[in-house]
Amino acid sequence: MGDAITLSGLRKSFGPKIAVEGMDLRVGKGELVGFIGPNGAGKTTTIRMIMSIIFPDTGTISVLDRPSAVESKDRIGYLPEERGLYRKMKVGAFLCHMAQLKGASPDGLKQKVYKWLERVDLAKCYKLKCEELSKGMQQKVQFLSAIMHDPDLLILDEPFSGLDPVNMRMMRDLFLEQHTLGRTIIFSTHQMHQAEQLCDRIVMINKGQKVLDSTLAEIRSDYDPRTILVEPLDEADASQLHALPWVREVADRDGILEIGIHDDTPPRDAIQRIVAMMPVAKIELRRPTLEDIFVEIVQGEGQSAQEVRESLRSGIAAEEVES
Amino acid sequence: MKKVLRVAAREFASTALTKGFIFGAFIVPLLMMGLVFVLLPILMTEKAPKVSGTIAIVDPTGAVLPAVQEAMKPEALLKRQEAREARVKEAMGQTAPKGLATESQIDMAAKAAATLPKTELTLEILDPATDIEREKEPLRIGTAQDGGRLALISISPNAVERPDPSQPFGSFDLFIKPKLDDRISGDLRTVVGEAIFDARITAAGQDPAYIRSLTQVSRPDPVTVSKDGEKKAGQWQIFLPFGFMALIMISVMVGGQYLLTTTIEEKSNRIVEVILSAVSPMELMTGKILGQMGVGLALLLMYGAVGWGSLIIFTLTAGVTLLNALLLVVYFILAYFLIASMMAAIGAAVNDLREAQSLMTPVMLVTMLPYLLWLPISRDPNGTFATVLGLLPPISPFVMVLRINSTEPPPMWQIPASILINVIGVYIMLRLTAKIFRVGLLMYGKPPNLSTLIKWVRMA
Structure with a gap:
């Protein structure tokens, strides 16, 4: 099976700002890959270059065995981060228009559009104007417009932002269904837990560069747990823990101590020692989340853990305000 | 190409098939036509009320x-009335080349003449020693419609x-009652003025009729004499181009304006980013320009048809040939592409209509120039000035339309040259x-200036 997407040595700058640099990536056919990273990391720029909406300064791109997405536009479904609708157009007409722009045959298109609208509980909206829909409904219509022409490759930029939990679940099911149909999917998100739930493979991007590219299983085995959560039975003295040579950091989160241990200390030993030191109500070895891994990778590049976490959270917070 | 046409079709449908457009483009011209063909004749046939009273x-x-x-x-009053009617008829008839006045025109002229006020005036001779201020008093009572001293x-x-x-x-003073028809007061001024003129000539010992004939x-x-023959230049000919x-x-600007707003x-x-994932920017722009060209063309044909209809009614079609009409469409397309491509670029560059205003200045200038240049070009359609402007895009199409439809069309070679x-x-x-x-299209944020x-x- 060939690659759906191959990027090599991509670089793109906007004036003095380098948005993406040294980007190499291969996405196999049928893969589900998540692009993660904080806001402004270069995810959208990379996606726009894959889509040939903007062009790289240097580097080469191959999409669906063609040198440019321009030549395979009709086989790609794209949901950009900045997405809109023709507000005055009727929902059905809009979906038909978009599908036809993507080369879908007009035969039976209306019925197909109607069926899809039925699936996402929007059958009644066929003749409504797009502007009459709520934001969540509009988002479902936008998603449908990306898949209406049965593309081989789906590129979705922040597909779940601003959805309520019910619609989020519906969209996720549709999304996974596309994956089971064998379609290659790339989606970007700054919400790492979504990527964790959905993806086979994770590509982490920070400051325009790829900092991680592995399957979820590989990531889990590479980054063994290094954080122990402790709920002390009584009021605990955290300073006592700080003094220990094998403890890297201690954070108190509402009475639960997050103890980071040094790489050379096996977690098993650490747990035994903690239990020996103080009476505990609960002790647990926490698997690293993608966020933790991201923080760990990025930390080495001069950013403090706190800064990285804040930049991630600010993205999430911004989105919550938006939704 | 299929995608371009698809974009164009949507563009046309979303603009021309809306209630607002249909109202603006169809209902307004219909109202205008109603005005010309219904209201005007009614106004024309409405007879002025008879005016009777005394002139002191x-x-x-x-x-x-x-x-x-x-x-x-x-x-004498009747004679002048007839002379006036004759003048009105002549003026109405003059709009058409001589000998082409139709039944309807003569009929309209007669109707227009009938709106002149009928008068029944008597002269009241006052004593030269009378007090003028006291004699003005009757004028202060009521208006001209009430009769009495007018x-x-x-x-x-x-x-x-x-x-x-x-x-x-010395001369004379004329005091009139409010709302006296201006044609009556004008008549009085003429009559008294001529009477004084004659009196002076007589006083100088000459024959007024003889002197009058000398001064007229x-x-x-x-009459324009060209190698095609002779023709009398009617005043209408300056308005036709x-x-x-x-x-x-109008057609270019409407299409261009819609293009600007839909792009913004x-x-x-x-x-736009969703669209760009399906079509290239060039396809999108071409489609949009073509779609709005359809809108402009629809307007051109419709208003053109209305105009043609009016020309037929007033029998002014003599100066319009099929070639001129065809060239009108050709020059429309050229002018439209020049203006519309600018509009599309401006629309793509800005974030909202307000920001577009500053960039619109050059476009507005281009569209204002032909109006300003209309008179100089009409006066000398084949002068150096007009010739140069006729070959200079983007105002060339407008200038060429002015020149082609003027009384002196440009040399034939200039038409293909300007088109090229x-x-x-x-x-x-x-x-x-x-x-x-x-x-x-994908630049958001600070609005660009010309250097950007x-x-x-x-x-x-």
């Missing part, structure tokens, strides 16, 4: 009065003969604006 006159010279009395006799004419004592030859002659020279209408130019200007709309509601130059102009303009369009646009052209 004070003549201290005693030399003016007999002539005024003569002029105010019923026969006007007071007071002749100056030195109107006919002056004691000191170094001083100018009739002014002929100019203007009408044609305005027609393409697509950009501001962020649909404009085609080249369109090509260059499209190349430049397509670059701005491509870069601008130039940078984009270089960048793309």
Whole structure:
């Protein structure tokens, strides 16, 4: 099976700002890959270059065995981060228009559009104007417009932002269904837990560069747990823990101590020692989340853990305000 | 190409098939037509009410009065009335080339003449020693429709003969009642003025009729003599080219304006990136330009048809040939592409309509120029000025339409030459604006200025 997407040595700058640099990536056919990273990391720029909406300064791109997405536009479904609708157009007409722009045959298109609208509980909206829909409904219509022409490759930029939990679940099911149909999917998100739930493979991007590219299983085995959560039975003295040579950091989160241990200390030993030191109500070895891994990778590049976490959270917070 | 047509079809449908457009483009012209063909004839046939009353006159010279009395006799009044009607008829008839006046035109002229006020005036001669201020009192009561004294004419004592030859002659004062028909007061001024004129000539020992004949020279209408023959230049001929130019200007501007707003709309509601994933920026721009060209063309044909209809009614079609009409469409397309490509680029470059205003200045200038140049070009359609402008895009199409429809069409070679130059102009303009369009579409934030646009052209 060939690659759906191959990027090599991509670089793109906007004036003095380098948005993406040294980007190499291969996405196999049928893969589900998540692009993660904080806001402004270069995810959208990379996606726009894959889509040939903007062009790289240097580097080469191959999409669906063609040198440019321009030549395979009709086989790609794209949901950009900045997405809109023709507000005055009727929902059905809009979906038909978009599908036809993507080369879908007009035969039976209306019925197909109607069926899809039925699936996402929007059958009644066929003749409504797009502007009459709520934001969540509009988002479902936008998603449908990306898949209406049965593309081989789906590129979705922040597909779940601003959805309520019910619609989020519906969209996720549709999304996974596309994956089971064998379609290659790339989606970007700054919400790492979504990527964790959905993806086979994770590509982490920070400051325009790829900092991680592995399957979820590989990531889990590479980054063994290094954080122990402790709920002390009584009021605990955290300073006592700080003094220990094998403890890297201690954070108190509402009475639960997050103890980071040094790489050379096996977690098993650490747990035994903690239990020996103080009476505990609960002790647990926490698997690293993608966020933790991201923080760990990025930390080495001069950013403090706190800064990285804040930049991630600010993205999430911004989105919550938006939704 | 299929995608371009698809974009164009949507563009056309979303603009031309909306209630607002149909109202603006169909209902307004219908109302205008209603005005011309229904309301105007009604207004024309409405007869002015009969005016009756007295005209008081004070003549201290005693030399003016007999002539005024003569002029105010019923026969003389009737004669003047007829002369006036004849003038109106002639004026109406003149709009058409001689000998082409139709039944309807003559009929309309007669109707127009009938709206002149019928008068029944009697002259009231006042004592030269009377107090003018007291005699004005009757004028203050009511209006001209109530009858009574309608006007007071007071002749100056030195109107006919002056004691000191170094001083100018005196004249007369005319006091009138409110709402007196201006045609009656104008008539009175003429009658008294001529009476004083005659009295002065008589006083100088000459025969007024003889002197009058000496001073009258009739002014002929100019006749244009060319190798195609001779024709009388009617006044309407200067307006016809203007009408044609305005027609393409309106169609171009409406199409261009819609293009600007739909582009801004697509950009501001962020649909554009989705669209760009399906079509290239060039396809999008071409489709949009073609779609709005359909809108402009629809307007051109419709307004053109209305205009043609009016020309037929007023039998003014003589100066319009099929070739002219065809060239009108050709020049419309060229002018449209020049303006529309600029509009598309501006629409793509800005974030909202307000920001577009500052960039619109050059476009507005281009569209204002032909209006300003209309008179100089019409006066000398084949002068160096007009010839150069006729070959200079982007105003060339408008200038050429003015020239082609003028009384002196340009030499034949200039038409293909201007078309060729404009085609080249369109090509260059499209190349430049397509670059701005491509870069601008995905640029949000600070609105660009001219230097930014130039940078984009270089960048793309």
